[in-house]
Amino acid sequence: MVNAILALLALQLMGEVLVRAFGWPLPGPVVGMLLLFVGLKVRGEVPATLQRVADGLLANLTLLFVPAGVGVMLHLELLAAGWWQLLLTVVVSTLVTLVATATVMQTLLALTQKLRR
Structure with missing residues (x-):
């Protein structure tokens, strides 16, 4: 081990x-x-x-989030000052990830169907 x-x-x-x-x-x-x-x-x-x-x-993966949680608590005032930028970043990055994943999936499905013919 x-x-x-x-x-x-x-x-x-x-x-x-x-x-x-x-x-x-x-x-x-x-x-x-x-x-x-x-x-x-x-x-x-x-x-x-x-x-x-x-x-x-x-x-024990949850234990690895403890330092991140401590960092958030230490810099809470910084996060409060820029909350809308963080929210915008999370929303936009989530949408970009969804679009990229859907595009890759559609491309792979089309490729798979093309190869089966």
Whole structure:
């Protein structure tokens, strides 16, 4: 189990190193997650120890929101000053996400139907 945790941390570190080395505009953990995805696709399965670690992390996922909640409480006056910008951002980004998801879904469905013919 320790090996699986170390593997996740090593992939995150590799992502950070790649992002800083090449100046990519992505968070290092995202690149590390992509590396993990590629590694799992090449392997063809998720190792049992990695599955147990992932299950443990997901079971305690709510604990990861505690620092964000503390940050919100610490900067409540800042959030109160810019509430309408935050609301507008959330609404617009939600609509953009919905439109992008629907467009991708329609494109994939059309492509799937085209390939079946």
